[in-house]
Amino acid sequence: MTKKNLSYGDYLKLDQLLGSQTLKSTESGNSVHDEMLFIIIHQAYELWFKQILHELDSVLDMFKGNYVQEENLGTVVTRFDRIIEIQKLLVNQIGILETMTPMDFLEFRDLLTPSSGFQSTQFRLIENKLGMQAEDRIQYGKQRYNKSLDEDDSKKVLDSEGDFSLFSMLEKWLERTPFLQMDEFNFWTSYQTAVEEMIQNDIKRIKENTQFDEVTQASSLKQYESIRRTYEALFDKNLYAQLQKDGHRRLSQKATLGALFIQLYRDEPILQLPHRLLTQLINIDQLFTSWRNRHRLLVFRMIGVKIGTGGSTGHAYLKKTAEKHSVFRDFANLSTYIIPRSSLPTLPQELKKELGFYFTYGK
């Protein structure tokens, strides 16, 4: 018997894929044209969520253990680039659904109750694998977020909570940042001196600014006191712990110092990839926020302030998640601690050599 050649349709299982759009409106005897778009767009999202999870899982694998192979870092950065490109597509895809009018949506909306995007298991897996903490979630009714899922999906989602998230793996990786303390050079003492100089300069400028009236000057100087305290917390375990307790910081003090060192000395060859990676985390986080915002605006124009098919307060709930559901906020917040390049403490030659690419000819 001759073997049948593989065809495009067989390889992609197109029969299955293209046969998976069952319109509820058609089943109920009154087909609504736009329901096809509604289904396809959600299915397209789920396919891209699957791809994001595929990338994320491989990255998590590389961060497991106490050591990250340097050559893996390049792969991680490439995979994050891919996730970021997909996210941009996901944000823009909302525009296609916005071509549906609220009235056309209302033609089939009731047939969807009580299902909702809130039940997207893959979306929850992405959130958890990135590092969303259950206790940070905006409450949805009186139920935990997994309660609207079936038993299998609920277990999957709960299993993905906890210690193996990207956030916690990266935190451990950053805590292991070498170079922070060398015998002959304590970087942080030099950094603190540079920070103090920067603050003193800023304070001097405020005092000399003749445009300020007394009240503005006093309030600007007060703000500088609080900025100084924020810097102090970087080096004071108790102050830092208080920031964490008050919910202002999540990343450990040690990891924050590691990340800050990378951000400050990003020009050193060995720190360029870690710096790109930290920037990507900010991109990934902010693109999710962009998606959440774009989605909530879509929801507002489609249903106004009506409650969602899943039973939430709809737009009000989604607005809160867009504000609060962020995982890598601390990484963007590192900018608070950045000082000008010209004020950076000069690194000792020995350390510079370690951070650079150099040949040891004939060795």
Ligand code: HEM
């Ligand atoms: C007409 C279009 C849409 C409307 C009116 C809508 C409405 C809503 C509402 C009201 C919620 C809150 C939960 C609820 O009460 O149901 C929600 C959540 C959600 N929707 Fe949509 N949605 C639309 C399109 C989409 C699309 C295209 C996706 C793509 C996957 C999506 C994914 C989600 C997700 C993941 C959540 C959970 C968000 C969270 O809890 O942080 N939605 N949606």
